[in-house]
Amino acid sequence: MKEFTIFFATGARDFWRFVLTHRPAQGGLAIIGLMMLAAVFANVLAPYGAMEAFRDQLHSPASSDHWLGTDSQGRDLYSRLIFGARYTLSIALAATLLSLVAGSVVGALAGYFGRWVDLVLMRLVDFMMSFPSFLLAVVTVAVLGKSLENLIWAVGIAGAPSFARQVRAEVLRLRSLEFVEAAHSLGYSHGRILARHIIPNCLTPIIVLGTLGMGGSILSVAGLAFLGLGGDVFVPEWGLMLKLGWDQSSKGAFQVGVSGACILVTVLGFNLFGDGLRDWLDPRSRSR
Amino acid sequence: MFAHIARRLLAAVPMLIGISLVSFLLLHALPGDPAAALLGQRATEENKRQFREQAGLNLPLHEQYLRWVSGVMRGDFGDSHASNRPVLKELAERVPATIELAVGAMLFATLIGVSLGILAALKPRSIWDFVCLAFALIGVSMPIFWLGFLVQKLFAGTMKILPFGQRLNYAGWEGFEPQTGFFVIDAIFYYKNLDLTLDVLSHLFLPSLVLATVPMALIARITRSTMLEALKQDYIRTARAKGAKPASVVLKHALRNAFIPIITAITTQFGYLLGGAVLTETIFSWPGLGRYVIEAIEVLDARPLQAGVLLIASTFVLMNLLTDISYSFIDPRLRKREAS
Numbered sequence A: 001m002k003e004f005t006i007f008f009a010t011g012a013r014d015f016w017r018f019v020l021t022h023r024p025a026q027g028g029l030a031i032i033g034l035m036m037l038a039a040v041f042a043n044v045l046a047p048y049g050a051m052e053a054f055r056d057q058l059h060s061p062a063s064s065d066h067w068l069g070t071d072s073q074g075r076d077l078y079s080r081l082i083f084g085a086r087y088t089l090s091i092a093l094a095a096t097l098l099s100l101v102a103g104s105v106v107g108a109l110a111g112y113f114g115r116w117v118d119l120v121l122m123r124l125v126d127f128m129m130s131f132p133s134f135l136l137a138v139v140t141v142a143v144l145g146k147s148l149e150n151l152i153w154a155v156g157i158a159g160a161p162s163f164a165r166q167v168r169a170e171v172l173r174l175r176s177l178e179f180v181e182a183a184h185s186l187g188y189s190h191g192r193i194l195a196r197h198i199i200p201n202c203l204t205p206i207i208v209l210g211t212l213g214m215g216g217s218i219l220s221v222a223g224l225a226f227l228g229l230g231g232d233v234f235v236p237e238w239g240l241m242l243k244l245g246w247d248q249s250s251k252g253a254f255q256v257g258v259s260g261a262c263i264l265v266t267v268l269g270f271n272l273f274g275d276g277l278r279d280w281l282d283p284r285s286r287s288r
Numbered sequence B: 001m002f003a004h005i006a007r008r009l010l011a012a013v014p015m016l017i018g019i020s021l022v023s024f025l026l027l028h029a030l031p032g033d034p035a036a037a038l039l040g041q042r043a044t045e046e047n048k049r050q051f052r053e054q055a056g057l058n059l060p061l062h063e064q065y066l067r068w069v070s071g072v073m074r075g076d077f078g079d080s081h082a083s084n085r086p087v088l089k090e091l092a093e094r095v096p097a098t099i100e101l102a103v104g105a106m107l108f109a110t111l112i113g114v115s116l117g118i119l120a121a122l123k124p125r126s127i128w129d130f131v132c133l134a135f136a137l138i139g140v141s142m143p144i145f146w147l148g149f150l151v152q153k154l155f156a157g158t159m160k161i162l163p164f165g166q167r168l169n170y171a172g173w174e175g176f177e178p179q180t181g182f183f184v185i186d187a188i189f190y191y192k193n194l195d196l197t198l199d200v201l202s203h204l205f206l207p208s209l210v211l212a213t214v215p216m217a218l219i220a221r222i223t224r225s226t227m228l229e230a231l232k233q234d235y236i237r238t239a240r241a242k243g244a245k246p247a248s249v250v251l252k253h254a255l256r257n258a259f260i261p262i263i264t265a266i267t268t269q270f271g272y273l274l275g276g277a278v279l280t281e282t283i284f285s286w287p288g289l290g291r292y293v294i295e296a297i298e299v300l301d302a303r304p305l306q307a308g309v310l311l312i313a314s315t316f317v318l319m320n321l322l323t324d325i326s327y328s329f330i331d332p333r334l335r336k337r338e339a340s
Helices: A002-019 A023-040 A077-113 A115-128 A133-144 A148-175 A178-185 A190-226 A238-247 A249-281 A283-287 B002-029 B034-039 B045-055 B061-073 B087-122 B127-141 B144-158 B183-190 B194-231 B234-242 B246-257 B259-283 B289-298 B302-330 B332-339
Strands: none
Touching (some): A002 A023, A002 A249, A023 A077, A023 A249, A077 A148, A077 A249, A115 A148, A115 B002, A133 A148, A133 B259, A133 B302, A148 A190, A178 A190, A190 A238, A190 A249, A190 B127, A190 B259, A238 B144, A249 B127, A249 B144, B002 B034, B002 B061, B002 B302, B034 B045, B061 B302, B087 B127, B087 B183, B087 B246, B087 B259, B087 B289, B087 B302, B127 B194, B183 B194, B194 B259, B246 B259, B259 B302, B289 B302
């Protein structure tokens, strides 16, 4: 585990110094931090429960009791948005981790072993990329059935190929470096070289890709939920809340407005921060 | 160059076969009984048993696949159980709607995106540059179904200057019979009616603008960065020193050399458009292909779903193929490299 500790210790200090000079990354970090706080401390921060319905106050406007008013079931919109951060972020995080792990394994194996392993795996990746990724996710949900868990699988699978490609490129670069050659000549096994020499060196690009991928995952999950592929409509996930508001046309307009704004701001946060991370990793990209 | 094109074409063939396999297998992968996915969920056991025999669902999979593919080749996509109509007929209505929307979006995305990118590259750190960067960032972070709702609310609801959803004010044009299915073309060339054309265009405006958001942002960003790079080159300085007109330096010397990444961005975004169309079509009740796929999933209607997936994915592959081939036309250096 030593490689990982060193990576995080030196990387984190260096990165922090970079953040102090990079305005957009600061903004992104602030947004992500706020949303994370909301997600983790939703129970404390939200004045009411996500499912707590006030039957006598349907569609009530903003007031001191209900800061953003209530929805069609009389549930407090502000509280639901806060709990929404928890659901939305964890679903997107699970989906991103799934693409990240699946994509990295495939990409690392293809890049490291080359030859027929590379050929077979990359043809598979090319093939998956011949579907527009959102369509791939839609079809996956159709096959698995409509539910939030299946949304995670769908978005995760649809996102994996692009991770695989980029991790493969990184592994290809590392494979030809001297320290890997040295490890080979010491007679280390492939597993050990991959796990202790190659993967730790790929971690930084993988983390950047993951951060940028979070924004995409949030959008895809919300989009699929909006299309009615999310199953349970009472879960306070932002895409589902947007759909609920949209179904009630003008009465739900405010709900559509605020839940969409939450999605936009959060995705913006991840993209700002991800761009910052990329600039840090590759200073040449900074002018781009 | 022909060798290059031939090689690309050959590489696309296994992709298309794979796509047809996946589309075919959807019938069996959908939750529940394939016979029900073809007949409708309310079909009786007796009906389903008879149907399995008749439709060849008892045959081995590869024979079923060949039957389906040979049908598709002849334009027979089967029938939709939800509407009881041949899928081909429905596609003839749906596909032009989506193409019209995608072309409209691509026009917006390319025109606005490329212009904004050039403006930003010409004056780095100016207000245009800031607008371009901010726009590129917000554009890719935008949930377009939300944006669609907002602009519709604003322009159709509050300001009442644009219509709500649909492709045409059907009530106002009772005798309208689509000829090609492309309403813009029908209105201009068949009906030759200016008011009708304007009505069709006003319905097309908001959906294509909303669908254009994400590609526009990416195109602006790529144009900006490649133009910045191109403008730094020596040949630009030479052209300027020779006294070439500023506009010609930018458009002929720089833009032409920045073209490949921009073209790639434009065409790869086409695939995004086909996916994003699902959301835009839903918001604007636009009867296109994306909506067709979602409606088929809602009622587990296998044949329309298969046809929709097959069409969208093959279009995507073909677009990527065209991009590849177009490189050798744009950049003579690539042509030579291929030849040698």
